[in-house]
Amino acid sequence: MNQELAGKVVLVTGASSGIGRAMARSIASLGAHVALSARSLTRLEALQAEIGAAAGLVVQADLAVPADVEHMVAATLAHYGRIDVLLANAGLFYPGLAVEADPDRWDQMLSVNVNSVFRAVRAVLPGMIERRRGDIVVTSSISGHQALHTEPVYSASKHAVQAFVHGVRRQVADSGVRVGSIAPGIVLNELWGYHDADAIDAKVAAREGLRSEDVADAVIFMLTRPRHVTIRDLVLLPQNQDI
Secondary structure, eight states: OOTTTTTOEEEEESTTSHHHHHHHHHHHHTTOEEEEEESOHHHHHHHHHHHOTTOOEEEEOOTTSHHHHHHHHHHHHHHHSOOSEEEEOOOOOOOSOGGGOOHHHHHHHHIIIIIHHHHHHHHHHHHHHHHTOEEEEEEOOGGGTSOOTTOHHHHHHHHHHHHHHHHHHHHHGGGTEEEEEEEESOBOSGGGTOOOHHHHHHHHHTTOOBOHHHHHHHHHHHHTSOTTOOOOEEEEOOTTOOO
């Protein structure tokens, strides 16, 4: 068991599926106390039952709603007394041509991908700064490093996340708080429309996609570096992704 994470309180957003679910499982297996948050209470409770005692808290939250973001953090602090790690993972993905898109869906995506990250980070920082220790990892995307023509607004949301992570990291570095981003390419999960295990296996075998667990493993690596090491950005691609 990795002692860097044992006993830590970790808040995972978007924990009901995909990368968030994989991160919650991995973190819990290393002895952390995990607070699970997402919109689907049924899925959260199923994951909590699977993980067991390590998942001591479930918080249903729609992160497009600012009050839900505040409640999520407040509920975690009330239950555990602190938050050692924030994994700001929840996100929406709406690709397509800008001329054909629904701006209301853009607003929803920006509320979740951008505003909820800003608010969650703002809410956990005071406690981390006071304790002079903490970790924040935000799920970004390769789209945050180069704008993809198939997903311009999604790319814009992830570029905003990158700028925020870089700026906040510099503001809090001397407080002992580490801030970084994980930026995967194609991940074979529900967000990308992959549900069938055989289809996922075939894509992985062709080196054309990542598993959610691959991203979770990379996040564990980031969190378990010695405290003097900050991984500001970690870009993770399937070997054959043409980008």
